[in-house]
Amino acid sequence: MLMRALRKMKRWGRVAFDYTNTTKDGAVCYHNWWPCNYEEEWFHRFVVQNIGTERCYHFFSVFGPRIALTLPTPNKVFFCGENVHNAEWPYKSYQDHALGDVKLALGYDDIQDERYIRFPLWLLYMFDPVVDRYAIRERIEEINHAENTRKYECVLISRHDKWNMRGPIYDALKDHLAISCAGKWKQNTDELWTVYNDDKPRYLKEFKFNICPENFDTPYYVTEKLFEAFRSGTIPIYAGGGDHPEPEIVNRSALLLWERGQSDHSALVQEVIRLARDEIYYDKFVHQVRLLPYTEEFVYEQFSSLKERLLQIRRG
Numbered sequence: 551m552l553m554r555a556l557r558k559m560k561r562w563g564r565v566a567f568d569y570t571n572t573t574k575d576g577a578v579c580y581h582n583w584w585p586c587n588y589e590e591e592w593f594h595r596f597v598v599q600n601i602g603t604e605r606c607y608h609f610f611s612v613f614g615p616r617i618a619l620t621l622p623t624p625n626k627v628f629f630c631g632e633n634v635h636n637a638e639w640p641y642k643s644y645q646d647h648a649l650g651d652v653k654l655a656l657g658y659d660d661i662q663d664e665r666y667i668r669f670p671l672w673l674l675y676m677f678d679p680v681v682d683r684y685a686i687r688e689r690i691e692e693i694n695h696a697e698n699t700r701k702y703e704c705v706l707i708s709r710h711d712k713w714n715m716r717g718p719i720y721d722a723l724k725d726h727l728a729i730s731c732a733g734k735w736k737q738n739t740d741e742l743w744t745v746y747n748d749d750k751p752r753y754l755k756e757f758k759f760n761i762c763p764e765n766f767d768t769p770y771y772v773t774e775k776l777f778e779a780f781r782s783g784t785i786p787i788y789a790g791g792g793d794h795p796e797p798e799i800v801n802r803s804a805l806l807l808w809e810r811g812q813s814d815h816s817a818l819v820q821e822v823i824r825l826a827r828d829e830i831y832y833d834k835f836v837h838q839v840r841l842l843p844y845t846e847e848f849v850y851e852q853f854s855s856l857k858e859r860l861l862q863i864r865r866g
Contacts, residue, residue: 569614577603579623582614593629596679600857605864610648612641619651625863626652631671631773633766634659636713653863656856658770667855670796675774676781681853683846690841690849696755696783698836703826704759705784707733707742707750715763715789719808722815723787726823727759754782758832759806759822764790767810772796776805780840785825785832799845804838 571588572579578594588594593609608623612630619626628648632641634657647655649665656669677689704727711717720729720736732742732753746753754760760779764771769792776795779786788795789808806818825832 569618572606575603576606577601579606579608581608581610581618581623583609583611584613592674592679593627596856597860599680601860601864607860607863610652612644616643616648619648626654627860627863628652628655628657629669630655630657631674633768633771635768635771636766639766654859658772660770667852667859669852669856670770670772672772672774672777673849673852676777677849677853679853681850681857683850686849686853687846690845693777693781693841694839696781696840698755698757698783700758701756702730703728703757704761704787705730705732705754705757706736706761707731708735709733710765711735713766715765715767716761718815719761719763719787719789722819723761723822726819727826729761730757751778751782754778754784757782757784758826758836759787760784761787763788763808766790767792769794772800776800780804783836785836787822799842799848801839801842804835804840 569582570579571583573588573594575598577597578588578591580588580591583591597603597607605625607625607627610619610626610628612632612634619628628651630641630644630647633639634641634645634647636642647657647659647661647666649655649663653665655663655666657666658668658670660668676693677686704723706716706720706729708716716735723729730739730741731737732739742748742750742753760782762775762779764773764775767790772791772795776786776788776790779788786805787808788805789810793807793809793811795807806822808815808818825835
C-alpha cells in the first residue's frame with residue numbers, strides 16, 4: 551500500500567521523493583510540504599517568534615501520501631491551502647483536513663470543529679507571522695493605500711487554464727485592453743524575468759488591471775491572487791470563491807468580479823472599458839478601501855488562536 555501511494559505521488563511530479571524536512575533548530579518538521587526555504591517558511595517563523603523552539607511541531611500538507619499522517623510523530627498540525635474538493639485534483643483525499651489524525655488542522659474551508667481553525671492561504675502572503683495588532687493594522691493600511699504606476703494596462707500571470715477560469719475573461723477583454731501575459735499560459739512577454747527579476751509584486755504595480763481568477767470556483771477558496779493585486783494597487787479582475795470572495799474581508803466594490811453564475815458579462819466588459827479610458831473614473835475606483843474594517847479583527851483572532859492552540863499542544 552505504501553509503495554502504491556508513493557508511486558502515485560511520484561506521478562504528480564509536484565515535489566521531490568523525500569517528503570520530510572526539518573528546520574535546523576528542530577522547531578518544525580515539514581511533511582508532504584511544498585518545496586521552499588524551510589527556515590524562512592511562514593509557520594517556522596511563527597513558531598520561533600511566538601512559541602519557542604523547545605518542542606518540535608510536525609506540520610503536514612497535501613503534497614505527498616496520506617499514509618505519512620499515520621506515522622507515530624507527536625504534535626501534528628495539518629495545513630492546506632489547496633482546493634480539496636475537486637474530483638480531478640490529487641488532493642481530494644484530504645477533504646476532511648486530516649482532523650482524525652492531527653491535533654490541529656488549518657485551511658480555507660468553513661469547518662465547525664474544535665480541532666480546526668480557518669486559516670486561508672492569503673494570510674501567509676499578506677501578513678508577517680507575529681501576533682501583533684498594530685503590525686496587522688499597519689499592513690492593512692499599506693494595502694488599502696497602495697498605488698500602481700499605470701505604466702501598462704493589464705497583466706495576467708498563470709501557468710495554465712485547465713479549468714477554464716481565465717480563458718473567458720481573456721477572450722472578453724483582449725480586444726479592449728493590452729494584456730501582458732507573463733506566465734506560461736498565452737505568454738507574450740518575458741519582462742517579469744528579464745526586467746523585474748521575477749519580482750511579482752513590483753511587476754504587478756506597473757499595471758492598471760490584473761486578471762487574477764482562481765484555478766477553481768469553490769466556496770471559501772480564495773488564495774493570495776486577489777490580495778496580491780490589492781497589495782500592488784492594481785484593480786483585480788477576479789473570479790472565484792463561489793462569487794463571494796471573503797465577503798467580511800474584501801470590499802466587493804473595489805474589484806471587478808467575473809461572476810461564474812452569469813452568462814452575460816457585457817456590463818463588466820463595459821465597466822472595464824470605461825475605467826481604461828476615463829482617468830477620473832479610474833481614480834475614484836482604484837482609491838476605494840480594499841480591505842474592510844473587520845479584517846484587523848479576523849487576522850488578529852486567527853493568529854491568536856493559532857498561538858494558543860500551539861501552546862496547548864506543547865503543554866500536552
